[in-house]
Amino acid sequence: MILLIAVALGVRLARVHRNWEEQVQAVSAESDALNSELESNHNQMRFLGDFARQFNGEMSFAEGINVGLEALWHLPEIDSVAVLLGEDELGPFRYVGIRGVDDPFAFLGKECPFPLWGTLAHALVHRPALGELDCLSINNILSEGKPLPEEFPWLPAQGSLLVVPLRGRGRTIGSVILYSKRTGAYQDENRERFLYAIVGYMERALLETRIHEQSVRWVRHLVSLQLLTRTMARIDSVEGMLHVLREESADMFGVVSVHLFLHSANTATNEYATFRLYSGPHISQPEDRFVRSPDLRQLLSWVMEAEQPLFIDPLETIQSPDALYYRENGHGVLAPVLGTQKTGGGVLLLLVPATARPFDEDDLIVVRTIANSVSVAMGHRKLTSLADPTLV
Numbered sequence: 001m002i003l004l005i006a007v008a009l010g011v012r013l014a015r016v017h018r019n020w021e022e023q024v025q026a027v028s029a030e031s032d033a034l035n036s037e038l039e040s041n042h043n044q045m046r047f048l049g050d051f052a053r054q055f056n057g058e059m060s061f062a063e064g065i066n067v068g069l070e071a072l073w074h075l076p077e078i079d080s081v082a083v084l085l086g087e088d089e090l091g092p093f094r095y096v097g098i099r100g101v102d103d104p105f106a107f108l109g110k111e112c113p114f115p116l117w118g119t120l121a122h123a124l125v126h127r128p129a130l131g132e133l134d135c136l137s138i139n140n141i142l143s144e145g146k147p148l149p150e151e152f153p154w155l156p157a158q159g160s161l162l163v164v165p166l167r168g169r170g171r172t173i174g175s176v177i178l179y180s181k182r183t184g185a186y187q188d189e190n191r192e193r194f195l196y197a198i199v200g201y202m203e204r205a206l207l208e209t210r211i212h213e214q215s216v217r218w219v220r221h222l223v224s225l226q227l228l229t230r231t232m233a234r235i236d237s238v239e240g241m242l243h244v245l246r247e248e249s250a251d252m253f254g255v256v257s258v259h260l261f262l263h264s265a266n267t268a269t270n271e272y273a274t275f276r277l278y279s280g281p282h283i284s285q286p287e288d289r290f291v292r293s294p295d296l297r298q299l300l301s302w303v304m305e306a307e308q309p310l311f312i313d314p315l316e317t318i319q320s321p322d323a324l325y326y327r328e329n330g331h332g333v334l335a336p337v338l339g340t341q342k343t344g345g346g347v348l349l350l351l352v353p354a355t356a357r358p359f360d361e362d363d364l365i366v367v368r369t370i371a372n373s374v375s376v377a378m379g380h381r382k383l384t385s386l387a388d389p390t391l392v
Contacts (some may be wrong), residue, residue, distance in 0.1 A: 030330070058323055061209045061357075065097045068176075068202035073099040075195075077185045080154065082111035084112050084120075085166075085174035087328045093120070096359075100179070101154040109354035111316075112152075124172050133196050135164040140183045152177065160185045161191070164199040168207040176202070176370060211246070214362060217252075221366045224248045226281040228370065232377040238278050240260075241377055245348075245370065255353055257283065259291050261300050262338065262346035272300045275346060287351065289341060290314045299324070299334060300347045309335045309364055315354055329360040335371035335392055337378070348374060 020249040065083055072081045078099030086093035092112060095107040112118060123136035138144055142158040149157065159181045165175040176199045178186075186192050233239045238260070245258045261275035279291060288297070296316040303310055310321060311330030332351045338343025348371045352359070354359040358368070 008172055033106055064206050064209050069097045069099050072198060076133040077180050079181045079283055080179040082177045107154060113150055118151050122177060124165050135162060137162050137186045139187060155179060158289045162186045163194060165201045219253050225369055226250045229373050232373045235377060242278055242280055247329055249350060253352060254356055258353045259349040263304060275300055303334045303336050303347045307336045311359060314351060329358045333356045333359040333367050337371050
């Protein structure tokens with residue numbers, strides 16, 4: 001009897017000891033997991049702090065993009081990252097930075113295809129509920145069948161994707177696209193929030209940088225416009241006027257080419273007006289073909305007659321004025337040169353490279369002031385031409 005009691009007690013003690021060991025192991029595992037999470041959070045906070053300190057008031061917008069790209073690309077779950085910038089949900093959006101692809105220059109400055117039903121469109125028009133992250137994740141590109149290959153040609157056909165819109169001042173200004181070779185790379189909520197926080201800080205820093213650059217640009221524009229209007233009163237030739245326009249426009253917009261189309265003569269019904277083209281020296285062949293294109297005359301006639309500017313892009317097929325009327329930016333801008341009884345008016349065309357910041361609505365006042373200075377100079381005196389202009 002005593003032996004049975006001893007055996008029973010031994011079994012019970014063994015069970016208690018085993019249960020105690022299991023509890024200790026569970027607590028230890030929970031403690032390790034908690035320590036690991038705390039260490040991960042600490043590393044993430046330290047990363048965000050280091051990331052934030054890289055941004056400063058002297059940094060340009062392009063430098064800010066590069067800082068964000070480098071930081072994201074060096075994270076372990078990121079194999080490729082791209083930044084697209086535009087003006088609203090409808091685009092157009094252009095690649096301003098990309099890492100982790102074989103030929104980044106094949107995409108920089110180029111427009112991203114933007115089907116209304118596509119992945120990017122879905123991410124940009126989506127408005128998250130309270131507490132929900134403003135992003136779109138695709139856990140398995142291969143099995144989900146999206147995005148389609150034509151949306152992001154640089155993107156492999158398998159892996160996972162995270163699209164985070166860039167919002168600012170009530171508008172969508174672009175998007176950051178994060179790609180991983182591994183499926184389900186963004187399913188961990190904590191890690192997803194960490195990546196979202198990085199993009200969010202990058203977004204705020206870029207907005208602050210853009211505001212600073214705009215204020216500096218406006219001051220520079222005012223000074224240049226003052227010099228422009230003073231100098232225009234003393235010119236006596238079209239070539240001299242073009243030289244002044246190139247000098248002052250370059251000071252305001254960087255690398256820029258100037259083309260002046262002056263109305264030549266009335267044409268028959270249903271035909272577009274004819275213009276005398278004045279361009280600067282050293283014009284490239286692609287740009288020369290663009291400014292002499294017969295299709296451009298439709299836009300020139302519309303701008304002159306409607307006395308309204310249009311944004312265009314030399315890299316795109318020339319569209320009708322109706323299609324361009326509501327466009328809010330472009331690497332080229334057409335501005336009307338108002339005519340008088342003595343002068344028939346015309347159109348001023350400014351072009352910047354595809355890699356440069358496009359003209360936007362904030363630049364229109366400046367560009368129209370430049371065009372008005374041309375109108376005043378032409379009406380003030382009869383300008384001579386040192387060479388015969390080209391008719392277009």
